Amino acid sequence: MxxxxxxxxxxxxxxxxxxxxxxxxxxxxxxxxxxxxxxxxxxxxxxxxxxxxxxxxxxxxxxxxxxxxxxxxxxxxxxxxxxxxxxxxxxxxxxxxxxxxxxxxxxxxxxxxxxxxxxxxxxxxxxxxxxxxxxxxxxxxxxxxxxxxxxxxxIGAATQFKLFYNLWGLTALGLLGQMLRLLEALPQNELAATIITSHDDFWMNSIAQQKLNQSLARNHQDIHCKLKYAKKDIKYALDEFSDYKLDLSHCLFSILESDQSIGYDELDFTAMSELFK
The missing domain is CATH 3.40.50.720 (NAD(P)-binding Rossmann-like Domain)
Known part of the structure; x- marks a missing residue:
């Protein structure tokens, strides 16, 4: 047929x-x-x-x-x-x-x-x-x-879930960006990165496997989602869930809204790790 x-x-x-x-x-x-x-x-x-x-x-x-x-x-x-x-x-x-x-x-x-x-x-x-x-x-x-x-x-329920989903994931990615500086300071940082990304039963394994190596390599030209759209999604989510205490996400958003982030807007959202230097 x-x-x-x-x-x-x-x-x-x-x-x-x-x-x-x-x-x-x-x-x-x-x-x-x-x-x-x-x-x-x-x-x-x-x-x-x-x-x-x-x-x-x-x-x-x-x-x-x-x-x-x-x-x-x-x-x-x-x-x-x-x-x-x-x-x-x-x-x-x-x-x-x-x-x-x-x-x-x-x-x-x-x-x-x-x-x-x-x-x-x-x-x-x-x-x-x-x-x-x-x-x-x-x-x-x-x-x-x-x-x-x-x-x-x-109508609207799928979008509300997606905002929740994005806020959780992007906040976790922001924490990865923060921890990247500590990881790079470890004496055997390559071994540390291998350990974190090599074991499926590590609770932080999923996001680390997907984004840690790209962040470490600073390969932000490999664009999957531009940082400016990640910022937009965080803003929409914080507005949607404004009745809840979301201090970590608000803190990340304030960092992403700072003047130093403007040069990264057109790059992949893993570029947020550069803002924690």
Whole structure:
């Protein structure tokens, strides 16, 4: 049986969308991009696409772009198209976007993810998804690009979990950055790094295996998630969970917001370790 070819339009042409496009193109999907600076959205017939997928820098931009997409989708009668937001936004923003599409009975999916560039290229992303109308467990886009899809019952719940997930992980990465200076000062620091990353039953093994060697090598040009987006995610999470005592995360955020961090914004988020010198 010949596989059905799907048409997809990516809104935004960044690290994740280009990596996903490479993955989907290898599976014979037809991929197009919409650039906010090159094309007027109202010139595009969205109904010819099976999927419109967005991954944009922040909640403000995403809200504005999705408002335009909604208007064009209605004008195009794109009621068979599936609209997917991959960005980690604020809960308020994703609820506003999702509800506006749901009110018009359009197929919208809230789908923040983890896995970054590597997962996008390999088709092993993990999605945290919610949709009123689409079965994300059996959807071709998710089947082609993910190893797991976790389904949430309410709009905004997937994003709230992703903010919690990011805050925990990024705070732990900040602690790794702090401890890096101590590790490098040890007499046998290479042996110490080997020990920490070589035993699966060490409780700190997972994050150390993934990020310690990259941090030690200062290979921050190998970008999986830019530091500026990590800072954005921490800010959104601290705002979302403002009723809780999150002193370690607030301390990390203040360091990341300092003037010395500006030169690292476009590098991988492991570059935060440089701020603990």
């Amino acid at each position: 010949v596989a059905t070819m799907h048409n997809i339009l990516f809104v935004g042409k960044g690290l994740i969308t280009t990596s996903l496009a490479e993955r989907l193109s290898s599976a014979d999907w037809k991929v197009d991009y919409y650039s906010r600076t090159e094309t007027r959205l109202n010139f595009i017939d969205l109904s010819k696409y099976d999927y419109i997928v967005s991954c944009l820098p922040n909640a403000e931009i995403s809200t504005r772009v999705w408002s335009n997409i909604l208007a064009v989708a209605l004008a195009s009668h794109a009621f068979q198209t599936v609209f997917i937001e991959l960005s980690t936004l604020t809960c308020e923003a994703i609820k506003q976007i999702g509800n506006s599409f749901n009110d018009e009975r359009l197929n919208f999916i809230e789908a923040p993810f983890t896995g970054s560039k590597t997962g996008s290229l390999k088709g092993s992303l993990i999605y945290f998804a919610h949709s009123q109308r689409v079965d994300t467990q059996h959807d071709p886009f998710f089947n082609t690009t993910s190893s797991k899809v976790y389904t949430f019952d309410h």
